[in-house]
Structures are given as structure tokens and as C-alpha cells.
Amino acid sequence: MQPAIETHDLVKQYPAVRAVDAVSLRVEPGEIYAFLGLNGAGKTTTIRMLLGMIRMTSGKVRVLGQAVPGAEESLWASVGYMVETPQAYPELTVRENLEILRRLRPGLAAREVDHSIERLGLHAYADRRTGTLSLGNAQRLGLAKALMHAPKLLILDEPANGLDPAGIVEVRELLRSLAREHGVTIFMSSHILGEVSLLADRIGIIHEGRLIEEFDVDDLEKNRIRSLHIQARDMAGATARLTDAGYQPRPDGEGELILTDTSALERPEDITELLVHAGVKPYRVQLEQENLERYFLRLVGADNGEEA
Amino acid sequence: MNNLAKACGVELLKARRSRVPLFTALGFSLAPIAGGFFMVVLKDPEAARNMGLISTKAQILGGSADWPAYFGMLAQAVAVGGMVLFSFVVSWVFGREFSDRTVKDLLALPTPRRSIVVAKFIVVTLWAALLTVLVTVMGLGVGALVGLPPASSEIFFGGVQRIIACACLTLMSVTPVAFFAGVGRGYLAPMGISILFLVLAQLVGATGWGEFFPWSIAALYSGAAGAGFANLTWMSMLIVGLTGCAGFFGTILWWERADQNR
Numbered sequence: 001m002q003p004a005i006e007t008h009d010l011v012k013q014y015p016a017v018r019a020v021d022a023v024s025l026r027v028e029p030g031e032i033y034a035f036l037g038l039n040g041a042g043k044t045t046t047i048r049m050l051l052g053m054i055r056m057t058s059g060k061v062r063v064l065g066q067a068v069p070g071a072e073e074s075l076w077a078s079v080g081y082m083v084e085t086p087q088a089y090p091e092l093t094v095r096e097n098l099e100i101l102r103r104l105r106p107g108l109a110a111r112e113v114d115h116s117i118e119r120l121g122l123h124a125y126a127d128r129r130t131g132t133l134s135l136g137n138a139q140r141l142g143l144a145k146a147l148m149h150a151p152k153l154l155i156l157d158e159p160a161n162g163l164d165p166a167g168i169v170e171v172r173e174l175l176r177s178l179a180r181e182h183g184v185t186i187f188m189s190s191h192i193l194g195e196v197s198l199l200a201d202r203i204g205i206i207h208e209g210r211l212i213e214e215f216d217v218d219d220l221e222k223n224r225i226r227s228l229h230i231q232a233r234d235m236a237g238a239t240a241r242l243t244d245a246g247y248q249p250r251p252d253g254e255g256e257l258i259l260t261d262t263s264a265l266e267r268p269e270d271i272t273e274l275l276v277h278a279g280v281k282p283y284r285v286q287l288e289q290e291n292l293e294r295y296f297l298r299l300v301g302a303d304n305g306e307e308a
Numbered sequence: 309m310n311n312l313a314k315a316c317g318v319e320l321l322k323a324r325r326s327r328v329p330l331f332t333a334l335g336f337s338l339a340p341i342a343g344g345f346f347m348v349v350l351k352d353p354e355a356a357r358n359m360g361l362i363s364t365k366a367q368i369l370g371g372s373a374d375w376p377a378y379f380g381m382l383a384q385a386v387a388v389g390g391m392v393l394f395s396f397v398v399s400w401v402f403g404r405e406f407s408d409r410t411v412k413d414l415l416a417l418p419t420p421r422r423s424i425v426v427a428k429f430i431v432v433t434l435w436a437a438l439l440t441v442l443v444t445v446m447g448l449g450v451g452a453l454v455g456l457p458p459a460s461s462e463i464f465f466g467g468v469q470r471i472i473a474c475a476c477l478t479l480m481s482v483t484p485v486a487f488f489a490g491v492g493r494g495y496l497a498p499m500g501i502s503i504l505f506l507v508l509a510q511l512v513g514a515t516g517w518g519e520f521f522p523w524s525i526a527a528l529y530s531g532a533a534g535a536g537f538a539n540l541t542w543m544s545m546l547i548v549g550l551t552g553c554a555g556f557f558g559t560i561l562w563w564e565r566a567d568q569n570r
Binding site: 073079103 | 310315321325326412413414415416417419420424567569
């Protein structure tokens with residue numbers, strides 16, 4: 001089966017900066033692929049190249065089997081998108097803004113406008129001018145525009161941006177249902193790993209224009225650093241005993257000892273027993289896993305060396 | 309064709325819901341009213357002398373209070389005022405997509421970008437046509453109201469024809485403004501460019517080369533520089549036509565091929 005999105009050595013070079021540098025990725029049909037990166041990492045530039053909005057310096061892009069740029073216009077009937085902060089014609093209402101997009105997507109029934117309004121919970125704002133919408137509702141309108149024509153492929157730039165916690169959950173459920181029940185492929189960018197890990201099947205991390213890591217979300221657990229955190233009244237004694245036993249404890253600078261030895265991580269109860277028998281009773285032994293934020297920052301080299 | 313018709317409908321909806329058509333209509337309405345005022349002044353030389361500068365200005369522009377002079381004033385208003393107002397319309401229709409950052413929603417659709425650009429030009433043309441009709445109809449009404457002496461049908465047809473021709477020449481000469489709306493990504497740059505065109509038109513017109521400068525030609529044809537300059541050669545028409553084509557196709561090419569970062 002041909003991939004929904006495929007890029008090969010995609011490069012975008014501006015005079016002063018290489019915004020995207022040899023990015024090769026593949027998104028399978030029905031997959032939810034999260035494209036993760038810090039601000040300015042190259043996410044939006046990549047998305048704009050996927051949509052034919054900006055021209056690549058070199059490389060190849062195929063979307064739903066068609067080369068971009070050069071694809072037939074009919075390709076875009078199967079693609080819904082939202083790039084950066086959604087914008088709308090401020091003097092027009094929510095309904096009229098959707099009507100404009102409906103007319104520019106020939107063959108779309110008039111009822112799809114109302115359907116989109118209902119689906120994104122915009123019925124209370126349907127006849128309100130979009131210039132008065134909150135950021136969250138503007139985001140909902142952007143999503144309504146992207147989803148109105150039931151696309152096979154959704155390309156969404158930070159879809160949860162501006163939504164309140166309830167809205168984030170609502171949109172997450174909506175996107176999950178589109179992918180799982182309707183086979184829609186979703187390519188979404190974000191800079192929050194915790195957010196996308198709840199939804200994505202696969203995650204690609206882009207940093208300074210380069211795709212530095214790609215993994216299944218199921219691998220997220222095993223990729224994250226685990227460590228055993230120990231606190232005792234006699235930290236010097238605990239350090240000495242653990243070192244004598246062949247472990248490599250190191251202080252974290254905040255009154256804790258950290259162990260990352262595999263045997264300690266697999267059997268933390270042995271550490272407790274060792275310290276108790278040595279007379280340096282620990283009052284805290286806790287196995288901790290690097291949080292998603294820290295893991296992401298470590299991957300992109302922006303973690304400042306802090307522990308999980 | 310279906311795509312183009314729908315894109316035209318979309319552009320008409322945007323124009324209809326904005327206040328810009330009203331402002332442009334108000335702006336253009338001043339031309340027949342001001343012309344009518346000058347005609348009233350010219351009709352009464354005693355009152356004109358008492359009015360000082362205004363009366364002198366009226367003599368320069370109109371000369372006499374009759375329909376040919378009045379039509380000449382309206383043609384000049386369409387040529388020179390149209391340069392500003394048509395540019396404003398083009399700047400708004402094209403530039404607002406960049407200023408409001410709505411252009412990104414128009415770039416990856418089953419409706420081709422060129423259809424959207426052509427639809428915008430069609431709406432601008434319709435808009436300019438309505439403004440021209442407004443000036444002409446209001447002009448006829450104001451002319452009758454101030455009691456201009458009766459004239460032959462040839463004078464009326466000739467006068468209206470000249471106003472329409474000036475509107476067409478002006479409209480064609482402002483298509484490059486649409487291109488600059490894209491390049492400048494907003495409506496400030498194209499407005500600046502249109503003012504530059506206007507200033508250059510004055511300068512080039514003063515040097516005597518106006519008939520070869522696309523943004524001077526409509527004003528010359530209107531008789532703004534005197535009746536002696538109003539009979540333009542085919543070369544002048546060709547220059548305006550080429551300018552119109554350059555603006556039209558340049559804008560399409562820019563929308564289709566330039567990097568769209570907004």
C-alpha cells in the first residue's frame with residue numbers, strides 16, 4: 001500500500017538558514033503521525049512543503065501517491081489542513097467562513113457547513129463574526145474548515161493550540177475516532193510530547209531542520225531513562241555502601257542519590273535490603289522514569305543536564 | 309468554469325460583507341458633486357469672481373459651464389481619482405488575504421489558485437464598472453440638476469464613452485498593484501506603489517513623455533493635460549494593454565509559484 005505521505009531528503013534552504021535539512025519520513029495510511037519539535041525546528045516549513053505552499057530546495061514529496069508540487073488540484077479534495085494559527089475573514093460569520101471553503105471545494109453539500117459547526121461545538125457562535133472569536137473557538141473553526149470535506153489525509157499544525165483542557169480532550173477524541181473508525185491519516189505537529197503521546201501511533205522529532213528520531217509511541221516507555229532515587233539520613237554512608245557493593249551512585253545535588261545500574265533498576269528491593277543491613281536505613285527509595293518533557297528536551301539536546 | 313464561477317461568488321461575498329465598497333462609492337460620488345459645484349460657479353461669473361481661488365480653479369478645469377466641459381471633468385476624475393480608488397480596491401481585494409493571513413486557506417484546494425486570482429480580478433472589474441456607472445449616472449443627474457444647457461446626443465454619447473474609456477485604461481494600468489499586494493504581503497505596499505505610480509505619472513507627464521508611461525495615459529486621454537494630448541496613439545493603448553497583461557499574468561504566476569509563508 002502506498003504511503004499517505006512520503007518525503008525523501010527534503011531540504012528547504014533560505015539565504016540565511018537551512019529550515020529543513022534532508023528530512024525523509026513516511027506516514028502510512030490510517031496512521032497518526034506526530035511531528036514534534038521546538039519552535040523554529042522546521043515543522044511548519046515541512047507542512048507548507050507537503051501542501052505545496054512553499055517550494056523545496058531539493059528532495060521529493062509525495063502526498064497520497066502524487067508528487068508535490070505538480071499534483072493535480074483534485075488531490076486537495078482528499079486533504080484537509082490547518083497551518084499555524086487559524087485565521088478567518090473577520091467581517092464574516094463562522095457560517096460564512098465555512099461557506100466560503102465549501103464553495104471552493106466543489107461537490108460539497110451545503111449541509112456539511114452545519115455538520116462541521118455541530119461537530120466542532122460551534123453552534124453557539126455560528127452567526128457571530130469571527131473577528132470576535134476567542135483563540136480556542138478560532139482554533140475550532142480552523143479544525144472545522146480542515147474536516148468539513150471528510151478528507152482522507154489531515155495535516156494539522158499544532159491542533160490543540162489555544163484550546164482549553166476540555167477542548168483538548170474533545171479534539172483528541174475526535175481525531176482518534178477519525179483515524180480508528182474512518183481510516184483517516186493524520187499528520188500533526190506539536191511541541192508537547194505529553195500531548196501527542198496520548199494520540200499518536202508514531203512520533204518523529206525534528207530539531208534544527210533535521211529529523212533526529214522516529215519511534216513508535218509504544219517504544220516511548222523503554223526509550224525513557226529510568227533511575228532509582230534514594231534518600232537516607234546518612235548519605236555519605238549510603239554512598240560508601242552502594243559503591244562497595246559495585247553500584248555507581250551519584251548525588252543529584254538536591255539531597256538524593258541516583259542509581260541507573262540495570263540491576264538496581266530491575267531489583268530496587270535489593271538496594272533497600274543492602275542499605276538496611278549496612279545500618280544506613282533509607283527513608284525513600286523510588287523508581288522514577290524520565291518524564292516526557294525531559295525526554296523530549298534530552299533528545300533535542302536542550303535538557304541542561306537535569307535529572308528526571 | 310464551475311470553479312471560477314464559485315470563486316467569483318466567494319469574492320463577491322467577501323466584498324459585499326465589507327465596508328470598502330461603500331467607502332469607494334462615497335469617494336467616487338464626490339466627483340460629480342464637485343463637478344456640479346464648479347459648473348454652478350462657472351454659470352455665474354460675478355459669483356465666481358467673488359469666490360477668488362475656487363473660481364479661478366474652476367476656469368482652469370472646466371472653462372465653460374456646459375456638458376462637454378462637465379464630461380471632461382468627470383473623465384479626469386475617473387482617470388486620476390480612479391487611479392487612487394481602483395488601486396485601493398485592488399490592494400484590498402488581493403492584499404487583505406495576506407494582511408488577514410487568510411491566504412493559506414486558499415492555496416491547497418481543488419479550486420486552482422489561478423481561478424481564485426482570476427475571480428478576484430473579475431470582482432475588481434465589476435467593482436470598477438459599478439463605480440464608473442455611479443459616476444456617470446450621478447453626473448447626468450447633477451448636470452441636469454444644475455441646469456447645464458441642452459446638448460446633442462453625440463455630446464452625451466461621446467462624453468460617456470470617454471468616461472468609460474478612461475475607466476478601462478485606468479483599470480488596466482492598476483493590475484500590477486495586485487502583483488505588489490502579493491510581493492508586499494498586505495495592502496500597505498500596493499497602496500504605496502500606487503501613490504508612487506501617481507507621482508511618477510505627474511513627473512513623466514510634465515516632461516512630455518506621458519503618452520509612453522502607462523500610469524499617465526488614462527489621465528492624458530481624459531484631457532487632464534489639455535485637449536491637445538487627449539488623442540492618444542495606438543502605441544499608448546498598446547502600452548496600457550501590455551501593462552494590464554503584465555499585472556494580470558504576473559499576479560497569477562506569483563500566486564502559483566512564489567513561496568507562500570503567510
